[in-house]
Amino acid sequence: MWTPSIVSALENAETPLYFYDMVLLKKTLAEIIQTSKVYDFHVHYALKANNNTKVLQIIQEAGLGADCVSGNEIELAVEHGFKTNQIVFAGVGKTVKEILTALKHQIFCFNVESVQELEVIAQLCLENETTARIALRINPNVDAHTHHYITTGLDENKFGILTHELPLCLEIIEKNSQLQLCGLHFHIGSQITDLNVFKSLCVKVNEWNRWFINRGHEVKVLNVGGGLGIDYDQPDAVGIPDFAVFFAIFNQFLERKPDQQIHFELGRSIVGQCGSLISRVLYIKNGLKKNFAILDAGMTELLRPSLYQAYHKIETVKRHLQSESEMIYDVVGPICESSDCFGKEVRLAELNRGDLIAIRSAGAYGEVMALRYNLRAPLNFVYLE
Numbered sequence: 001m002w003t004p005s006i007v008s009a010l011e012n013a014e015t016p017l018y019f020y021d022m023v024l025l026k027k028t029l030a031e032i033i034q035t036s037k038v039y040d041f042h043v044h045y046a047l048k049a050n051n052n053t054k055v056l057q058i059i060q061e062a063g064l065g066a067d068c069v070s071g072n073e074i075e076l077a078v079e080h081g082f083k084t085n086q087i088v089f090a091g092v093g094k095t096v097k098e099i100l101t102a103l104k105h106q107i108f109c110f111n112v113e114s115v116q117e118l119e120v121i122a123q124l125c126l127e128n129e130t131t132a133r134i135a136l137r138i139n140p141n142v143d144a145h146t147h148h149y150i151t152t153g154l155d156e157n158k159f160g161i162l163t164h165e166l167p168l169c170l171e172i173i174e175k176n177s178q179l180q181l182c183g184l185h186f187h188i189g190s191q192i193t194d195l196n197v198f199k200s201l202c203v204k205v206n207e208w209n210r211w212f213i214n215r216g217h218e219v220k221v222l223n224v225g226g227g228l229g230i231d232y233d234q235p236d237a238v239g240i241p242d243f244a245v246f247f248a249i250f251n252q253f254l255e256r257k258p259d260q261q262i263h264f265e266l267g268r269s270i271v272g273q274c275g276s277l278i279s280r281v282l283y284i285k286n287g288l289k290k291n292f293a294i295l296d297a298g299m300t301e302l303l304r305p306s307l308y309q310a311y312h313k314i315e316t317v318k319r320h321l322q323s324e325s326e327m328i329y330d331v332v333g334p335i336c337e338s339s340d341c342f343g344k345e346v347r348l349a350e351l352n353r354g355d356l357i358a359i360r361s362a363g364a365y366g367e368v369m370a371l372r373y374n375l376r377a378p379l380n381f382v383y384l385e
């Protein structure tokens with residue numbers, strides 16, 4: 001990964017910075033397109049994972065649709081050339097302003113998350129003499145076997161419509177001709193590595209698809225969301241997730257009618273491995289019980305470890321003094337919070353002030369979560385094109 005030319009570019013840049021491997025991103029997209037077109041699957045990119053302009057441009061050029069979770073994300077997707085008829089809009093708390101933004105652009109579909117939201121969209125359509133395509137986001141009560149903060153498909157989560165409310169949703173849709181039911185939507189969580197979870201999801205999708213068909217609503221789209229995990233342990237060996245296996249599961253287990261389309265919303269699996277947070281060692285502090293490597297990057301640049309104990313591989317990119325010995329460090333940031341820690345008891349070659357460190361697999365939910373806490377400076381970037 002860290003070839004001499006990349007290292008020299010990084011050495012000349014101000015840290016902390018996000019390094020994006022656009023070559024890997026393009027390869028990942030090519031793989032997605034090749035493996036999804038076999039089954040005529042439609043893939044949307046979940047902008048919330050990374051909305052860096054250069055990243056968005058490449059994804060848009062590849063022809064993917066956009067999965068947005070705010071009005072601003074819809075505007076950003078449109079600005080970056082995503083086709084409005086390939087934009088979907090999810091989120092439990094859509095405001096009037098955001099719904100109007102989506103109506104103005106006539107996006108492909110609202111992924112509706114509550115009965116009340118359905119009523120508000122119906123009302124806003126009437127007031128604005130327009131129509132809206134609707135997919136009902138069903139909470140299928142499937143355990144994603146992932147961290148509880150990124151599980152979304154259980155009854156106890158705030159996401160989606162609980163299944164006992166679906167008859168009421170159908171009543172509202174039947175009463176309001178400005179609402180067009182076009183799909184069923186599911187998204188059960190993120191960083192899912194146990195692929196059996198997706199088989200369980202398919203079983204639930206089939207159940208609900210039949211339920212709607214029996215009531216005279218054969219929807220055009222079954223949207224199964226995203227959530228495919230990446231390998232945080234081996235970012236180089238497994239740089240591209242196994243999309244072929246992932247799509248094959250849905251092809252095998254989903255019972256789609258001939259006219260039904262299958263849609264996906266992938267975020268992390270598209271952009272996760274193409275980004276690294278690059279940082280310099282500011283100080284080495286040898287404590288009584290621990291050695292601390294204090295970096296110039298902190299939770300303000302990459303929040304995931306502090307927010308949900310996420311693991312990111314930490315490695316040295318360039319050391320200035322070559323010693324053979326290895327040391328155990330707690331790798332921490334400069335922010336005034338004890339949770340500002342990238343890794344505890346990390347074994348690394350002996351570090352010194354000024355050495356360059358990479359925190360890998362930071363392309364998804366990294367840059368987008370950057371904070372200004374402690375009045376941190378804006379991020380810097382290096383791109384491998």
Ligand SMILES: *Cc1c(COP(=O)(O)O)cnc(C)c1O
Nearest residue numbers: 046090190226227265266267268
């Ligand atoms: C976050 C999100 C996604 C993308 O999830 P990944 O785990 O990044 O693939 C897809 N759909 C919805 C509704 C989301 O909220």
